[in-house]
Amino acid sequence: MAASNLSTLSSSLSKPSSLPFNTSNTHTSFPHKTLQKPSFIHKSSFSHAASETQKTSFAVASKNPISEIVSSNKPYPEVYYDDDEKPREECGVVGIYGDPEASRLCYLALHALQHRGQEGAGIVAVNDGVLQSITGVGLVSDVFNETKLDQLPGNSAIGHVRYSTAGASMLKNVQPFVAGYRFGSVGVAHNGNLVNYITLRAKLEDNGSIFNTTSDTEVVLHLIATSKHRPFLLRIVDACEKLEGAYSIVFITEDKLVAVRDPFGFRPLVMGRRSNGAIVVASETCALDLIEATYEREVYPGEVLVADKNGLQSLCLMSHPQPKQCIFEHIYFALPNSVVFGRSVYESRRKFGEILATESPVDCDVVIAVPDSGVVAALGYAAKAGVPFQQGLIRSHYVGRTFIEPSQKIRDFGVKLKLSPVRAVLEGKRVVVVDDSIVRGTTSSKIVRLIKEAGAKEVHMRIASPPIIGSCYYGVDTPSAEELISNRMSVEEIRDFIGSDSLAFLPFDSLKRLLGNDSPNFCYACFSGKYPVEPRELKVKRIGDFVDDGLNGSLESIDGGWVQANRNQKEVKVASL
Ligand SMILES: O=P(O)(O)OC[C@H]1O[C@H](OP(=O)(O)OP(=O)(O)O)[C@H](O)[C@@H]1O
Numbered sequence: 176m177a178a179s180n181l182s183t184l185s186s187s188l189s190k191p192s193s194l195p196f197n198t199s200n201t202h203t204s205f206p207h208k209t210l211q212k213p214s215f216i217h218k219s220s221f222s223h224a225a226s227e228t229q230k231t232s233f234a235v236a237s238k239n240p241i242s243e244i245v246s247s248n249k250p251y252p253e254v255y256y257d258d259d260e261k262p263r264e265e266c267g268v269v270g271i272y273g274d275p276e277a278s279r280l281c282y283l284a285l286h287a288l289q290h291r292g293q294e295g296a297g298i299v300a301v302n303d304g305v306l307q308s309i310t311g312v313g314l315v316s317d318v319f320n321e322t323k324l325d326q327l328p329g330n331s332a333i334g335h336v337r338y339s340t341a342g343a344s345m346l347k348n349v350q351p352f353v354a355g356y357r358f359g360s361v362g363v364a365h366n367g368n369l370v371n372y373i374t375l376r377a378k379l380e381d382n383g384s385i386f387n388t389t390s391d392t393e394v395v396l397h398l399i400a401t402s403k404h405r406p407f408l409l410r411i412v413d414a415c416e417k418l419e420g421a422y423s424i425v426f427i428t429e430d431k432l433v434a435v436r437d438p439f440g441f442r443p444l445v446m447g448r449r450s451n452g453a454i455v456v457a458s459e460t461c462a463l464d465l466i467e468a469t470y471e472r473e474v475y476p477g478e479v480l481v482a483d484k485n486g487l488q489s490l491c492l493m494s495h496p497q498p499k500q501c502i503f504e505h506i507y508f509a510l511p512n513s514v515v516f517g518r519s520v521y522e523s524r525r526k527f528g529e530i531l532a533t534e535s536p537v538d539c540d541v542v543i544a545v546p547d548s549g550v551v552a553a554l555g556y557a558a559k560a561g562v563p564f565q566q567g568l569i570r571s572h573y574v575g576r577t578f579i580e581p582s583q584k585i586r587d588f589g590v591k592l593k594l595s596p597v598r599a600v601l602e603g604k605r606v607v608v609v610d611d612s613i614v615r616g617t618t619s620s621k622i623v624r625l626i627k628e629a630g631a632k633e634v635h636m637r638i639a640s641p642p643i644i645g646s647c648y649y650g651v652d653t654p655s656a657e658e659l660i661s662n663r664m665s666v667e668e669i670r671d672f673i674g675s676d677s678l679a680f681l682p683f684d685s686l687k688r689l690l691g692n693d694s695p696n697f698c699y700a701c702f703s704g705k706y707p708v709e710p711r712e713l714k715v716k717r718i719g720d721f722v723d724d725g726l727n728g729s730l731e732s733i734d735g736g737w738v739q740a741n742r743n744q745k746e747v748k749v750a751s752l
């Protein structure tokens with residue numbers, strides 16, 4: 176990332192000059208995906224911690240924020256999910272400026288973003304120049320209730336739902352973080368992953384910084400506090416220019432809401448307005464819909480968007496390389512009713528299904544989806560193939576996303592617990608099954624078996640993404656390369672492994688063709704292994720990593736042992752910084 180000349184920046188409060196996206200996208204509304212509860216394994220783990228919350232306040236003149244955190248009304252709980260290498264989704268962020276119900280609106284918006292993170296949730300609100308924060312582990316509904324929200328009055332607030340990518344899953348790492356520095360207080364909520372935070376943290380600690388968490392996000396606060404620039408906005412820019420990797424961040428201060436997106440725009444961030452003029456920023460437009468804010472546009476890659484008493488200002492301060500937005504948002508993460516990177520997620524998925532029907536047709540009687548993420552692509556496939564779409568798998572809404580389950584054994588069990596076949600739809604039929612992705616192959620192999628046991632004559636798997644061969648380092652903590660089945664097996668070998676009669680993936684070239692001129696603006700590292708920002712400092716999970724850890728390479732040992740060994744290694748690393 177090229178450094179901007181900060182001396183020229185204070186006068187450059189302006190709309191970004193070269194905006195990479197068409198801003199005229201319309202806002203499409205679709206029914207909301209049912210928000211997922213954590214799976215049974217999470218639930219039991221959360222049961223001790225779900226009620227654990229912490230409340231902190233930061234006044235303008237806060238002199239010692241650390242002592243205030245330590246004296247918060249509840250102690251930190253035990254780490255409730257201390258698995259630093261499990262695959263995870265992303266975080267969701269929201270920020271509201273200029274609404275008397277700011278914290279309640281944040282609370283609602285966090286519900287809409289719950290699919291992006293279920294480990295912890297928090298809100299920071301500003302009232303009379305004091306930042307007040309409540310964070311807790313578990314779901315938004317576990318953390319907040321009327322009484323808690325009553326403690327967060329004020330006209331501006333930010334919120335966060337977390338899936339950890341750096342730093343263990345524990346209360347102290349739940350965002351937003353709040354800190355006091357010599358010119359005031361600042362709260363931060365981050366979606367993404369910083370690939371250079373270990374070096375940044377080491378430098379900061381060399382210079383005397385004391386860290387309160389093990390999250391990558393905390394370095395941002397220290398960089399702001401130690402920046403030599405003024406005013407606050409330039410401190411933010413100065414700090415962000417030192418960051419590498421993915422960050423869609425909302426900041427809150429006594430008098431401002433600031434939204435920043437990294438120059439590559441890896442993770443989404445959108446802006447909207449309520450009818451009373453309140454400004455809203457959020458990870459996905461589904462959050463805007465819920466709180467009746469009208470979607471205006473994205474926060475652009477490299478943009479710093481500021482809402483304060485003077486209105487909305489946009490600073491285009493960071494250099495603009497070619498954007499590299501996460502394609503997996505469209506394939507799996509985002510809700511289909513969201514507009515992400517200026518495109519309807521629903522439309523993307525429907526077209527992925529159409530492409531599969533055109534490029535990998537097969538004689539069949541019925542098309543079914545693996546709910547939830549496969550539904551829209553299956554609808555596209557069925558419409559294009561002219562074959563009826565039916566609900567051949569019923570999904571339990573009390574079981575969470577299996578992609579994020581911590582161990583292989585639990586994932587196996589989780590698939591059966593979550594998805595039940597409908598014999599009336601499947602018996603004697605040639606069935607096309609559409610899913611959004613194959614990560615480890617757990618879901619597909621179990622599903623093929625379930626469907627065959629329900630009497631299907633043939634099962635044809637169609638996957639609405641190219642094969643996933645690379646781990647993600649930009650906010651989606653996908654498994655090690657060894658765990659990615661497409662990294663270990665050919666398509667035919669995978670077909671054999673999952674036991675289907677045929678298997679086809681969305682061809683990578685067709686995906687790029689579909690995106691057209693916008694195609695170079697996406698990050699495809701998970702399909703190509705080519706990383707726009709090299710994750711130099713982070714452990715690249717390749718063959719040999721787990722061999723060195725003394726494990727034999729079976730999937731179970733990766734889950735049960737490699738993770739353990741790696742986690743210990745990480746703890747040592749952090750401690751020795
Ligand atoms: O190959 P695997 O390792 O099994 O992972 C792939 C599966 O995980 C996801 O489902 P998930 O249950 O997480 O999410 P969803 O309910 O949103 O479809 C995805 O939709 C695939 O079905």
Ligand SMILES: NC(=O)CC[C@H](N)C(=O)O
Pocket residue numbers: 264265266267337338339340341342348365366367368369390391392650651
């Ligand atoms: N998934 C995310 O966006 C995580 C944000 C941040 N890196 C954390 O671990 O808390």
